[in-house]
Amino acid sequence: MDAITVNHLNRVFKSTDGIIKRKVKEVVAVEDVSFEIRQGELFGLLGPNGAGKTTSVKMLTTLLIPTGGTATIMGLDVVKDAAKVRPRIGFIFGGERGLYWRLSGLDNLRYFASLYYVDEKVAKKRIPELLEMVGLKGREREKVEGYSRGMRQRLHIARALLHDPEVLFLDEPTMGLDPVGARELRTTVKNMQSANKTILLTTHYMFEADALCQRIAVINKGKIVALDTPEKLKENVQDLTVVEIELYGISQDRIARIKALDFVVDVSVEDRDQRQVLHVHTPKGPEAIPVLVENLNGLRLGRIITREPTLEDAYVRLVGGTEN
């Protein structure tokens, strides 16, 4: 059975601005999104800022009512059976909000355990286990306001697991963590999956999705633009080579000119300190270099290399971004 099914889900936000002329502005945050997640699968929802990831997760966690379409969790409708869905899911929204900062980590967990009707005896046993698992043992009596970002994030994870939910939603769980903290958290996520939980994870880090997820849906501007295994997504760009050119100060119309070249499939620019790195996707391989250089004349160039495309390139191509 599928743990999660999403059918033609839509969400439109209305906001009014202006006091005198009440103009109603509509933002389509999620548009006709459909997918299924198998039980025990770790599924990634990958997309740039504002793509509609959080909005999708909020609809699936019963916090927002869709403006169209339906979704089910373990066969239960997220709108009609919201009350039955709630005890069976856990979620975290990346960042530091959603905790009581003036209480200790332990009190936060005790409180949420009671909100989820976790039996007191069970909670007594499970809370220390979870604290151990997320590495907060020994710090649980300190107030959350004194915690570091990473500690708060890990407390969130413990909170989401208190009632041993079957389905987990992790919205950008590594947001704001340092590389070591992010890696530890990814290990934790992997472990949760081996505990046979169904997990939907959102991220805008390609490598994170690659390292963790069995399947990835790429979402851009509210729509799913690709859905496959990481390997299959990579195949989409396998026939291409990426030429990376280091340079200093490139203008938008230069980029546009490169993009317009007939052998260029896609271009993206990445900022690295004062330099920029131009990633040019082309089937031509190293032969493209001379023409590219010609088109960049007058600019100070650095290193030029050619390489195999990665999943990141596939992603960048899908969401079509010159923004990193």
Added chain:
Amino acid sequence: MLLAFEIELRQNMTDGFVLFGILIQPLIVAFMALWMLKGKGPDYAIFVVVGSGMTGLWTTLLFNGGNSITGERWTGTLEPLVASPASLRVVIYGKVLANVLQSLLSMIGSYLLISLIFGYPLTLSRPWLFFISLFVSVVSLVSFGLILASFFILIPDFARMVNTLEFPVYILGGFLFPIALLPGWTTPLSYILTPYWAAVALHGAAQGTLGTWQIVGTWGIMLAFSVVYVLASGRLYRVILRKARTDATLDIVGS
């Protein structure tokens, strides 16, 4: 509910601003009230003490209960609260109760303290009836607070509108002077506000101006109101939570 009660208490205890409201302000009010009353008759004194206590309770009900919901929205805890299987009504009942009891205890404490320092006796003419009335009043006020709090969930800047509710209820509730002084058309308005009945019961029991059965009658009215509020809140919360999930007002993003 009990844990929500405890958590709210502990959060308040560590919040400097709220703490000021709970501990220091009643002391100042009590000091001023009793200072002005020096030399007046003891009946009048108890009237003012009970009256200003009622205004304090009402302010707490309006502001602390509601603000704690606004606070949850800001800290991002309103969403997990709503998404948990626990009934939001029960959680909020615990929170409002915590706020009301806290301010009640501190007010009683303040008056006792100040009256001791001044050597100014505060006598309740029917202490037992008074304390039972107090208990019933708390139940009915908290039930009323449950209804009030729901508006904070629905309308993110309800706090601003609440300011306009503070004084009319002082007056309509007859906290500080009898409603007989008001124009006749306002009387029915007073009758549908539990705070009015709470004021009647508490003043009556404190000064001994009402008979036992009259006071018991107000308990009946307050309890009936409480039952109505609690029952109505079931439906109200369903409607309001649905609306909040449709309008995306559970979080501050986008508003």
